[in-house]
Amino acid sequence: QVQLVQSGAEVKKPGGSVKVSCKASGYTLTRYYMQWVRQAPGQGLEWMGIINPNGGSTSYAQKFQGRVTMTSDTSTSTVYMELSSLRSEDTAVYYCARERSGCDWWGQGTLVTVSS
């Protein structure tokens, strides 16, 4: 059974950074890309970027270039998304999602609240 288990909710101050983890089980992490998607309160889905855990290559949405870093640790089957220079508009639920003919498995989401 495939599972993507994300780290818990975070509260951060403006200007800070947050690192969200996504631990995969039930399959070999390196077989599929992992997307990161966020959803601000009451808003739609926003694509942030993607990582190939097999080698670590990444592609980021232009909006987040310079502020986001996605990494993977194959020894623990975990991918990470770090977002820096946080502002209030970054308050959102952040999801990891396995890409295999679309995103067929999703993490439960991690709420990141940016507030002074």
Place this chain on the structure above:
Amino acid sequence: ELVLTQSPGTLSLSPGERATLSCRASQSISSSYLAWYQQKPGQAPRLLIYGASIRATGIPDRFSGSGSGTDFTLSISRLEPEDFAVYYCQHYGSSPRAFGQGTKVEIK
């Protein structure tokens, strides 16, 4: 940069009716890489359709997808109470993996 535009923004229908949702791309995309998702409040999205027309595992056959080039459609033949939700299309396979802004299907 690819933009996906979904219409309508909101669809008000009754259970048993047919729903037709549109997703239009700003440039031609391969139908092999068009997906549809359903999202209910407080839940992660769920994959319904990939490859524009292939139902994901466990998805009822009342859901169907079609289209090519720049115009794609998700149809729900007879709405069940559990189908009232927000639906998103996404292009995948190459970056950026854009999402449409969503269509809310609400009970009339």
